[in-house]
Amino acid sequence: xxxxxxxxxxxxxxxxxxxxxxxxxxxxxxxxxxxxxxxxxxxxxxxxxxxxxxxxxxxxxxxxxxxxxxxxxxxxxxxxxxxxxxxxxxxxxxxxxxxxxxxxxxxxxxxxxxxxxxxxxxxxxxxxxxxxxxxxxxxxxxxxxxxxxxxxxxxxxxxxxxxxxxxxxxxxxxxxxxxxxxxxxxxxxxxxxxxxxxxxxxxxxxxxxxxxxxxxxxxxxxxxxxxxxxxxxxxxxxxxxxxxxxxxxxxxxxxxxxxxxxxxxxxxxxxxxxxxxxxxxxxxxxxxxxxxxxxxxxxxxxxxxxxxxxxxxxxxxxxxxxxxxxxxx
Amino acid sequence: xxxxxxxxxxxxxxxxxxxxxxxxxxxxxxxxxxxxxxxxxxxxxxxxxxxxxxxxxxxxxxxxxxxxxxxxxxxxxxxxxxxxxxxxxxxxxxxxxxxxxxxxxxxxxxxxxxxxxxxxxxxxxxxxxxxxxxxxxxxxxxxxxxxxxxxxxxxxxxxxxxxxxxxxxxxxxxxxxxxxxxxxxxxxxxxxxxxxxxxxxxxxxxxxxxxxxxxxxxxxxxxxxxxxxxxxxxxxxxxxxxxxxxxxxxxxxxxxxxxxxxxxxxxxxxxxxxxxxxxxxxxxxxxxxxxxxxxxxxxxxxxxxxxxxxxxxxxxxxxxxxxxxxxxx
Numbered sequence: 334x335x336x337x338x339x340x341x342x343x344x345x346x347x348x349x350x351x352x353x354x355x356x357x358x359x360x361x362x363x364x365x366x367x368x369x370x371x372x373x374x375x376x377x378x379x380x381x382x383x384x385x386x387x388x389x390x391x392x393x394x395x396x397x398x399x400x401x402x403x404x405x406x407x408x409x410x411x412x413x414x415x416x417x418x419x420x421x422x423x424x425x426x427x428x429x430x431x432x433x434x435x436x437x438x439x440x441x442x443x444x445x446x447x448x449x450x451x452x453x454x455x456x457x458x459x460x461x462x463x464x465x466x467x468x469x470x471x472x473x474x475x476x477x478x479x480x481x482x483x484x485x486x487x488x489x490x491x492x493x494x495x496x497x498x499x500x501x502x503x504x505x506x507x508x509x510x511x512x513x514x515x516x517x518x519x520x521x522x523x524x525x526x527x528x529x530x531x532x533x534x535x536x537x538x539x540x541x542x543x544x545x546x547x548x549x550x551x552x553x554x555x556x557x558x559x560x561x562x563x564x565x566x567x568x569x570x571x572x573x574x575x576x577x578x579x580x581x582x583x584x585x586x587x588x589x590x591x592x593x594x595x596x597x598x599x600x601x602x603x604x605x606x607x608x609x610x611x612x613x614x615x616x617x618x619x620x621x622x623x624x625x626x627x628x629x630x631x632x633x634x635x636x637x638x639x640x641x642x643x644x645x646x647x648x649x650x651x652x653x654x655x656x657x658x659x660x661x662x
Numbered sequence: 663x664x665x666x667x668x669x670x671x672x673x674x675x676x677x678x679x680x681x682x683x684x685x686x687x688x689x690x691x692x693x694x695x696x697x698x699x700x701x702x703x704x705x706x707x708x709x710x711x712x713x714x715x716x717x718x719x720x721x722x723x724x725x726x727x728x729x730x731x732x733x734x735x736x737x738x739x740x741x742x743x744x745x746x747x748x749x750x751x752x753x754x755x756x757x758x759x760x761x762x763x764x765x766x767x768x769x770x771x772x773x774x775x776x777x778x779x780x781x782x783x784x785x786x787x788x789x790x791x792x793x794x795x796x797x798x799x800x801x802x803x804x805x806x807x808x809x810x811x812x813x814x815x816x817x818x819x820x821x822x823x824x825x826x827x828x829x830x831x832x833x834x835x836x837x838x839x840x841x842x843x844x845x846x847x848x849x850x851x852x853x854x855x856x857x858x859x860x861x862x863x864x865x866x867x868x869x870x871x872x873x874x875x876x877x878x879x880x881x882x883x884x885x886x887x888x889x890x891x892x893x894x895x896x897x898x899x900x901x902x903x904x905x906x907x908x909x910x911x912x913x914x915x916x917x918x919x920x921x922x923x924x925x926x927x928x929x930x931x932x933x934x935x936x937x938x939x940x941x942x943x944x945x946x947x948x949x950x951x952x953x954x955x956x957x958x959x960x961x962x963x964x965x966x967x968x969x970x971x972x973x974x975x976x977x978x979x980x981x982x983x984x985x986x987x988x989x990x991x
Contacts, residue, residue: 576857
């Protein structure tokens with residue numbers, strides 16, 4: 334029986350964390366929902382009852398075994414010392430500490446063991462990164478992957494509740510002939526694609542795109558892995574899709590690749606149908622399809638994968654880390 | 663003064679061809695709109711008046727200088743002999759003859775001269791192919807491109823009027839809680855992405871994806887060009903976008919690449935803003951942005967381009983071919 338806090342419990346990821354806690358069969362003695370002052374008293378349904386949101390303060394974490402974090406980098410940085418002091422293990426979905434030395438960056442099916450070597454803080458990787466490497470890990474286990482080229486098709490809910498509302502509102506504005514309001518995204522997202530997620534880094538790639546490289550290297554324990562990524566927002570509510578080509582050291586047989594993906598915990602091989610974001614919404618599996626030989630490099634494999642980025646790309650992965658720690662106590 | 667027929671005048675591309683004929687300042691003595699029997703008598707506005715649709719029959723092409731084709735492969739094959747017999751030059755947007763020897767496959771800004779060596783039939787390339795190579799041609803002119811990796815974000819209007827209606831109807835069905843009807847696409851396209859355009863070929867790529875390779879080789883006169891492509895339908899009404907990485911023989915300077923794209927007729931360099939499909943809708947230019955060094959191959963360049971696939975990807979390109987022939991008479 335554990336005591337779990339959710340920091341940022343009213344956001345899209347925080348709410349999903351609560352749902353995943355229930356589903357994963359983690360026996361909890363207490364679930365403490367923490368959020369900003371304006372959400373205090375909000376009731377959130379859980380199992381047969383409701384849980385009431387409390388204000389997140391410095392002393393909110395006392396007595397907890399785990400804190401699941403679903404807040405901004407700034408808030409995660411602010412609360413880290415207090416969580417550390419409380420003795421709870423902090424499983425953080427923000428990107429603030431992902432690349433910090435000594436902080437495991439974990440996808441349980443890929444590098445779950447890393448979680449066991451934590452010093453109080455474990456980071457949850459970026460959503461597109463989790464989904465892409467869930468598809469690539471079984472290939473990597475057959476032969477080291479040296480290079481990845483990825484183009485993403487990212488759902489609006491990756492930007493939280495505000496992203497979902499913005500797409501809905503814009504579609505409605507267009508239908509009724511009203512002016513389209515742009516708030517969260519750099520341009521209208523309804524019936525549009527925006528190849529700009531995150532802010533720009535010096536090399537012209539965005540912070541979101543560089544996560545696929547930097548976080549991928551850490552998860553795969555491979556500092557030499559080369560990755561080029563283009564991140565694109567599309568007018569989809571839920572589930573990210575990624576078009577990926579990877580190059581392996583050895584030339585792999587396509588059937589061997591398919592069998593490896595099929596056998597990999599957390600992946601669903603789609604050999605006859607093409608995975609779509611709709612197909613993968615509201616579940617924890619990553620669907621992998623369109624597996625074929627790259628036509629540029631004979632050691633290359635090209636594929637298409639989809640996964641629910643609020644679940645496997647964020648909340649479910651964080652809860653799976655918690656479960657991994659519990660199971661290996 | 664020329665006499666121009668449009669075969670398939672009532673479809674999305676056919677209507678756009680008529681509009682482009684007016685815009686491109688081509689002096690026409692006659693424009694003959696040809697379509698199936700059920701469209702006969704339909705009036706289509708043109709300049710200050712209207713044009714009336716006639717039934718396309720074997721003898722419909724007599725006296726014409728050019729026929730612009732915007733029909734299916736089967737219909738294009740059916741009418742080819744009649745058009746040939748009439749003596750008109752057939753500029754065909756179908757994919758039926760694109761790879762046939764002796765049939766030029768032309769993007770006027772790239773290989774306009776090829777059009778001059780026709781034998782009565784000139785093919786208009788695939789929409790995504792045109793837009794991608796419009797972005798890549800100026801790079802290719804600096805140094806031969808050896809390999810391309812492309813992922814497309816294709817608008818529903820690429821599937822014609824029916825595709826546009828299907829997205830609209832599905833969005834409306836979802837809003838009103840009705841059942842979503844799937845007709846033209848392999849799955850629901852509203853709020854979804856479908857990585858399946860065209861039919862499958864033996865190597866697991868779709869016919870649409872193989873066009874990027876086979877048509878690209880013909881347009882660039884480079885039978886050794888290597889191309890891997892993933893074609894994806896997205897819930898956008900108009901304009902295709904493509905995420906592309908290309909590898910050149912020589913390592914190019916990024917500023918040199920940007921200057922070349924900026925100087926290339928038909929391209930718009932977007933250095934400060936990111937091109938979107940909405941931004942490029944209803945115009946003939948291809949917008950190229952996000953130009954940066956590939957992080958896998960030091961001779962690689964990664965970019966994002968958008969273009970209106972009904973215009974530059976189809977109708978405008980066909981009319982530009984006609985104009986090129988007229989200008990070089």
